[in-house]
Amino acid sequence: MEATSLPLSVTADWLEDGNETTGNQFQQPDWQVALWAIAYSLIILVSITGNVTVIWIILAHRRMRTVTNYFIVNLAFSDVSMATFNTLFNFVYALHNDWYFGLGYCRFQNFFPITAMFSSIYSMAAIAVDRYMAIIHPLKPRLSSTSTKVVIAVIWIVAISLAFPQCYYSVTRFYYPRTVCMVDWPDDYGGKHQLSYQFAVILLIYLLPLLVMLVTYSLVGQSLWGGHIPGEATDHYHSQITAKRKVVKMMVVVVVTFALCWLPYHIYFILGSFNRDIYKQHYIQQVYLAIFWLAMSSTMYNPIIYCFSVSQNMKQKTTSPFFLQVSVRGGQDGIAAHTHLQSHHDTQSELIKPSSMWKGNVD
Secondary structure: OEEEOOOOOOOOHHHHOOOOOOOOOOOOOHHHHHHHHHHHHHHHHHHHHHHHHHHHHHHOOHHHOOHHHHHHHHHHHHHHHHHHHHHHHHHHHHHHOOOOOHHHHHHHHHHHHHHHHHHHHHHHHHHHHHHHHHHHOOOOOOOOHHHHHHHHHHHHHHHHHHHHHHHHOEEEEEEOOEEEEEEEEOOOHHHHHHHHHHHHHHHHHHHHHHHHHHHHHHHHHHHHHHOOOOOOOOHHHHHHHHHHHHHHHHHHHHHHHHHHHHHHHHHHHHHHHHOHHHHHOOOHHHHHHHHHHHHHHHHHHHHHHHHHHHHHOOOOOOOOOOOEEOOOOOOOOOOOOOOOOOOOOHHHOOOOEEOOOOOOOOO
C-alpha cells in the first residue's frame, strides 16, 4: 500500500517522503518560525473576527435573512471553520514535520478541509445562479427560504460524501523519532486510486463551480453592461441598474480572489503527482508554507471585500462600515427585458447592503 496525500488534507507529500529517515531535514531557524507564526496567526484572527461579524449581522437581524444572505452565511461559516480547525494544525505539522494530534484528529484534518472548501465554493456558485435568475429571468419562481436551507444541507451532504474516503483511509505512522499523518489507499499500486481521486476532487471543488460562475456572471455582465437602457428610463431605474452592477462586481471580486488563492495549491499537488521528487527538495517546505498560507488566506478576504464595497458607497451619515441592512421592498426589476415588472419573489434574494445607500429597492 502506498501512503499518499491530497489537496486540502493535512498531509503534505514532502512530509511523507522522508519516512525512511530518522532525522528531520526540515528544521528552520527561530526567526523564520516566528515570521510564519505571525503570518498564519493573522489569517486566523482576521478570518474569525470578520466572518463571525458577517454571520452575526445577518442572523441577528430578521430583515437580513434572505435567500442570498443565507448562502453568504454558509460561505462565512465554511471559511471560519477552515481557519479555526485546519489552518493552525496544518501549519504546526508542516512546520515541525511531526504529527502531535492523534489518529482521530488526523482523520478529521484529512476530511474536513475538503468538506469546507466544497461548501464555500458551491455557496458562491449558488449566489451566482441566484444573481443570474434575478437579473436574466426576474419573473421566474425563486427559491424560498426553506428551499434555500435544503440546498445548503444538500451541499454539506455531498461535501461529506466526497471527503469521506480521506477520513476512512487516514492513518498515523511512527517513524522514529516522529509521527506522520497520511492517507493510506488500499491496493493502490502506482498511486492510481489516489491520482484519480485527486483529480476528481480538483474538478468538483474547483474547476466545475468556477466554470458555472464564469458562465453565469458573463451572462449577467452582458445584460447589465451590454444592454441598451431606454432613454425614457427613470432615475430610479438607472439607480437600480447601477446598484446591481456594484453587487455583481463585489461577488466577482470574491470569486476571483478565491480562485487565485487556491490555484497555486492545486498546481502544487498536480505537479507532485507526476514528479514526486520535488517533495524531497529542501526548499519545498518553504514553498508549501507559502502556498498553503495563500490558500488559507482566502478565508479572511470576503469580510474585507464586503466592508470595502459597502464603505465605498456609504453616505457620510452612516457611522459604521459594517452597519449593513437589506432592502425589503422589492428590486428584481427585469433588467434583461428592460421593463419595470417585478416578481413577488423579489424580497428573497437581497444581498448585504448599506442602510444609507439602498433607499431604493434593488438587489
